[in-house]
Amino acid sequence: MAKKHLYFNEAERLYVTENMTIAEIASRLNLGEKTIRLWKEEGDWEKKRLQYLKEKQSFAEELFVFARKLANSIINDWERGEKVDTGRLYALARIIPLVMKAKDFESTLESAKEKNINTEEIIKQAISSALGEVDEL
Template sequence: MAKAAIYFEEAQRLYVQEGLSLDAISQVLGGKVSRRTLYNWKIQGDWDEKRRSYLKQTEDIQSQLTRLAQIAMKEALANPTPHNIYAVMKAISALKMWQGVKVIEEEAEKTEKSTEALKEIIRAIASEEIR
């Protein structure tokens, strides 16, 4: 079986999605594919354009998630219902997951405590605005 059939897709993924250099990819693949071969694949497969497109798509999704979290926060501040507070927490969790932050059980426990603290803060802000 040819090198391309075995390593091309993985090398392309490492370059486009993981952002590795050709030298790093060669090392990750255990030196089984030379830098020169990787360079040729990069040119033939237009990996630079694919990387730019992937990064643009990633930025767009992240900015949309950030905007969603901001909207949810404004809504929760204006109308601090349990539903709105929950929406804030879900939006923030989605943003964290997208950014590659792994939420472990310990963090989930902190989030529950943070949710209660956030509810108290929102209640305090709401009562101040009513006065």
């Protein structure tokens, strides 16, 4: 019971948001895989992970729509001969790489689904790449 009190929330976070496997979590927290599996079932982590990924995907879609609207407004101002605010140009320049990373992530995920590949590792790598993080082991 003491282990659960100490490690349950961290194990859940690692599974849901960090997309770690049960084996990786067990190794990192020095717990048995069976314990992590029981906690996963008890806490409905799989459902939480899917919800987290949906939210991430929704954010990517919203970011794409925002970038498109911003680009269109800049183009419209240029075509009318109006001065384009440098802040909007800077914002667009910063958003485009994020949109490209999100698009690459979606393409990788779709490709993996078509090939029936375990997407867990691909998702983990894509999120780490998009956020510019380095895995700590």
